[in-house]
Structure formats: C-alpha cells, structure tokens
Amino acid sequence: MLIGGVSFVPMNLPYTFPVPPVTIRIPYALPGLLLPLLLLLLAPIGRPAAAASAPDVFSSASLSASLDSLMQASYFSDEHFAVPSGTETRSGFPLQFVPQYSDSVYAARIEALNRKTPFNLTYNNHVKGFIRVYAVDKRIATTKILGLTRIYFPMFEAALARHNVPADMKYLAIVESALNPTAVSRAGAKGLWQFMYGTGSRYGLESSSFIEDRFNPRKASDAAARHLRDLYNIYGDWFLALAAYNSGPGNVNKAIRKARAASGSSGNRDYWTIWRYLPAETRGYVPAFIAVHYIMNYHREHNLEPLLPGFLYRDIESVEVRRPVSFERVSLTLGLPIEDLRFLNPQYKIGFVPAGNTAKGELRIPEQYARVFSDRENDLYDPVVTALDIPEGITDTAEVVPDVSPLQPSPPARITTHRVAKGETAASIARRYGISIRELAELNGLGGRMLIQRGQRLSIATTDTGSRKNSGRDVRYHRVRRGETLSDIASEYRISVRRLAEWNRISNKKIIRTGQKLRVSP
Known part of the structure; x- marks a missing residue:
C-alpha cells in the first residue's frame, strides 16, 4: 500500500521483505574483465553468509528469536508498561500501519546521522535486515x-x-x-552491558553470594565506559573497539593480521576491511549497532511510540543503607511493594542488602518513598524485625534476551542476628551457622582482618533447606554459654524473659545450665 510515496504494511498481514542488490559505483575506465572479480570479492559484505542461521551467529534471524523470548520474560510483561489509547499515534499514522522506505531513504537518513557522530555509519543489506527486525517484525519489543x-x-x-x-x-x-538489566547469556555474560566475570572483575564489578554488580546499572555502565575507552585507546577506531568488546581484542588483532596479509598492506585497521575475518557473531554486531542507532533516532518515522515503564529515571532516588537489611523489611517499613525493590535493585541476588562498617549499601527507590526512608531508617535496623525470612519464591532475576538462559533459582535466604560472646571469632561463628567466613565478612562489612568485638551484633544469612512451619518462620534455638542468664539471652534476642521462660517451660526459679538448648523464637 502506498501513501504519499511511503509504503505501509498492516501489522497482521504477511509481508515479504525485498533484498535489493548491492549498488557498487565503478569508474568507467575500469576494465570490464575485472567487474566479475570485484563483485565476487565484495559479495560477503552485501549478503549474509549461509551460516547466518547458526546459533553462534549474530544475525537478524537470531535477534528476532531473542526478542521473541524476551517478550515472554516477566521483566517485559505488559503490566509494567503504559499502553497508549486511541486509534492514531503521535506521528499521525494509524496504529495498524507499518511504514517502510526505499533504500535511498534509509541510506540518506543514516548518512545524516553519520555527519553528527564519530562512528563511521554505513548502510548495507546487513543493516537493512536488522532495521527490519526492530521496525517491522518485533515492533512491540522495540x-x-x-x-x-x-x-x-x-x-x-x-x-x-x-x-x-x-x-x-x-x-x-x-x-x-x-x-x-538481568540478562544472562549462555556463555555467562551478565547485565545491561553483558560483562563476563573476568572482564567485570578487572573493572571492579563484584560477583559474590549476595551481590552481582554486573546487574547494577550504575556500576556496570561506568565499567562499560572505561572498558570501551581502553579499547579505543588500543585501536583508535570506535567500530574496532565495538568488535573487540564483542569478541575480545585477540580476535580483532587476528582479523587485522589476516586482512593485512591478504592485501599486502600494513594499514588495514578499519572495521569493514577486516569484516570477513572476524568471528561470525561479530560480523553482525556492528550492523546491528547501526540499525539500533537508526531506529532510536527515526522511530517516529516508523510509527513506533515508546511504551513507558512504570518507573522513569527522574522518579528514582538512591539512598544509602548503613547496615544489613532485607527487601522484606524495607517493604514493610516503607510500604513499598517488594516487586518494585527487585525491579529497581537487581544487583542484590537474594533480596538482601549487605552493608556494614567498611561498605555502605545503595538502594534505589521511588522518590516519593525517600522521605519515609529518611524518617524511618533506624527502624530498618532493629534486630527484632530484621531477623525475617525473605519470602519463599525469591530467585535470581535473570530474564531471557539475546542468547540468554535463566539462572537456576537461588534458595530462599534467612537472616538472623548473632551477638558476639567472649572468646568467639569470625571463624567459630561461621562454623556455628554453616556459612563461609567470606559470607560473614561480606554481609557485615568486616575488614580483611575479620576483627569482631564482644557484644557486637552480626547478621547471619543461612539457607533454609528443611521444612517450614505454617507461620513461614523456623524455630530458632540458642545454646547457653557459661555465665549467661535468662536475662542475658532474652536481651540478645530482644524478647522478654517471661516469653523465653514460657517457650522453654522453665519454672519460676528460672534456673538454666551451660550447654542447655533454649528455644528463642515462637
């Protein structure tokens, strides 16, 4: 269907997207016998290789499949986005039309973008294929x-x-x-910027039992910027930096050597001159980047309007957490849905913010809750209420996007408070609760020397693999240490002596003995 020289395709109708031939300008003086050879040499650039459908190739087909799986992920469920009403978009197009344009229009627009960017943006069939995915095939995802x-x-x-x-x-x-922000590839790359563990670690991204900084949008973005700057400093070309970001500097260096050997020149340090020598996935990587660059700037020309998520960047504030606290406690204290906390803070793997003397935690919350947080922050750290179970069903929040698979669910964590007794060490406390010293230190912000003091309160995270009572909370016990009284124990667990005596059927004489096991929870 043609309207004013622009072709439109109804969204629900099948459509075959034409693949035009590659246009090559050749000087008239070029001998005719060289033309077939030149076309043969340039053919891989104008047309995807036969292997483009293989799983390890970043092609328009693989991108389309990835966006399909993405739409099944809870993170992208429709309930998180505001769907526009009406029959006409802000661009003036009817909702059901999909505008498309000639090659000359795409090329002119990309050339206009190229004049405003340090990237060497070009238009070819690879770019066109990726534009089709975003502008036609997977419009809702876009x-x-x-x-x-x-x-x-x-x-x-x-x-x-x-x-x-x-x-x-x-x-x-x-x-x-x-x-x-919680994307996980099958190779183990994580987050918005898809860092592998080793690369992320080099740029200061922590991966531990409680924290996955590759899921932290702010930290991962800073690490990505530093990494890209380092790669540019090596190659002096942003597209080569992109290729190295995707496949590693080793593969880019190898492609440069092959291109130089094939041409007999020492100057081949341009992405398109080494294109055919790069890994299959990387050959589609920069064309996809160009297509995204185009779509983000010309989305209205393609009748694509943003579906706004529930939280916008300007509506969010970061607050500092001084001591360990669970998402459940934050939710109960602030009246903030726990699902929103997970959405805004994907870096905390089990719904718990580890913070302490040497490390402060960061929590992103909607701005309307920031004042409540300031007024009630001390309530968050009350040992009586921080010793709460994290609700059953909390798992790592990975979603499926480009070549990703879900993580295995993490067991629910249970946070308790331990008061350090005379003679106890970090090692002995860790053994008592069946956790590692590293986990104990991380959760409580202990320094490398693991120094603790008598009377100090430590948060303990354990995994509950046994049965739960209907109340959703395990019964906790305390083994009486030498010299302890019921009053000491009741104070440690913030309960009354009367209740402690009732739970353990202790007589009015309130006599206890060293080594005795006492129940300290309902």
Missing part, C-alpha cells in the same frame, strides 16, 4: 525498549561522558541486552 531508554539513557550518558566516550555508544546496551 516500543518497550524505547520506553526503557527513559530509565537508562541518562545514566549511560553520564557514565560515557565521564570517560570521554561518545554519547551514541549508549545504543550498544540495546544490542547487548535489549535494556534488560
């Missing part, structure tokens, strides 16, 4: 990604500016994760 840019792009731009990386590099995160 509208949700457009909405999520309101959350993440201001954060990306700030991090990129700090390290003198072009602001347009923010589009890389869409290629990497479709703006899913």
